Amino acid sequence: QKEVEQDPGPLSVPEGAIVSLNCTYSNSAFQYFMWYRQYSRKGPELLMYTYSSGNKEDGRFTAQVDKSSKYISLFIRDSQPSDSATYLCAVRGGSSNTGKLIFGQGTTLQVKP
Amino acid sequence: EAGVTQFPSHSVIEKGQTVTLRCDPISGHDNLYWYRRVMGKEIKFLLHFVKESKQDESGMPNNRFLAERTGGTYSTLKVQPAELEDSGVYFCASSQRWGVTEAFFGQGTRLTVV
Numbered sequence: 001q002k003e004v005e006q007d008p009g010p011l012s013v014p015e016g017a018i019v020s021l022n023c024t025y026s027n028s029a030f031q032y033f034m035w036y037r038q039y040s041r042k043g044p045e046l047l048m049y050t051y052s053s054g055n056k057e058d059g060r061f062t063a064q065v066d067k068s069s070k071y072i073s074l075f076i077r078d079s080q081p082s083d084s085a086t087y088l089c090a091v092r093g094g095s096s097n098t099g100k101l102i103f104g105q106g107t108t109l110q111v112k113p
Numbered sequence: 114e115a116g117v118t119q120f121p122s123h124s125v126i127e128k129g130q131t132v133t134l135r136c137d138p139i140s141g142h143d144n145l146y147w148y149r150r151v152m153g154k155e156i157k158f159l160l161h162f163v164k165e166s167k168q169d170e171s172g173m174p175n176n177r178f179l180a181e182r183t184g185g186t187y188s189t190l191k192v193q194p195a196e197l198e199d200s201g202v203y204f205c206a207s208s209q210r211w212g213v214t215e216a217f218f219g220q221g222t223r224l225t226v227v
Contacts, residue, residue: 004155036218043117043204043218044156088156099144099208100169101216103156 003027006089006104015113019076023089023104026070030091030102033065035074038086038106047087048074079111115139117207117219125225131193134222138187138207144168145188146208146216147180151201159203162188195226 006023013019021035032051036044048063050056050072056063062075072089089104118137126132138145147159159178160170164185173180177196182188192199202223208216 002155006155041220043206043220045218046216099146099161099216100158100172101146101148101156102158103148105155 001026003102004089004091004104006107008105008107010108010110012110012112013079015079015081015111017079017111019074019079019083019109019111021074021076021087021089021107021109023072024070025072025091025102027091027093028067028070029093032092033063033072034090034092034101035061035063036088036090036103038088040085044088079109081111081113084110117205117217119203119205119219119222121222122220123223123225125227126195128197128226129194131191132195132224134190134192134203134205134224136188136190136205136207136219138205139209139217142207142209142217143185144208144210144216145182146206147188147190148204148206148218149201150204150221151198156204159190192224195224197226200224200226 004025034049035047038044050065053065053067060077064073086106086108088106090101120135145162150156158172161168162182165182179191202221204221206216206218
């Protein structure tokens with residue numbers, strides 16, 4: 001069983017739609033939850049991170065973590081064609097000396113004008 | 114400020130040959146990480162340097178892979194001899210502190226072994 005599961009998609013939505021991206025994880029020790037965005041032929045770029053449970057909002061993006069169900073989500077409001085990319089969830093353990101990130105497979109999103 | 118830089122951007126080599134990938138982290142970043150993405154799979158951790166020391170190399174697949182970070186600056190990842198299953202995109206990331214939430218990724222090196 002993978003430590004982080006993410007539906008690879010692809011996901012295609014019209015411009016202006018609300019997008020919901022999700023991941024599940026298996027280890028309750030994970031404390032940091034990240035969302036990265038990756039454009040084609042580029043490296044992953046950190047979008048948002050959350051420590052433990054709760055919500056975090058940044059502009060059109062909202063990240064949610066539900067530790068009781070081991071479920072993490074990213075919502076994109078008013079999606080734009082420029083949001084078309086692969087979105088990767090990642091988790092990290094709570095130990096301060098563990099820099100290792102565990103990634104989901106990534107969901108490819110296309111926002112059509 | 115320059116970002117994380119990786120060389121080459123793309124490398125095609127024959128099975129059995131040797132390839133060396135290079136990563137220049139952001140200046141002042143003590144933490145350097147190598148990751149790999151094999152086609153169709155998720156990005157996987159390879160190892161973590163703190164300055165010139167290997168903090169965690171639990172993700173290194175086998176002894177054909179050798180990572181170094183001499184002087185705590187740039188890092189190299191050598192694959193010798195390369196096998197077909199080594200094909201993929203190799204990413205390097207760096208961060209100033211332990212918090213990987215602040216890690217910045219390079220654009221990756223696409224390695225193709227034929």
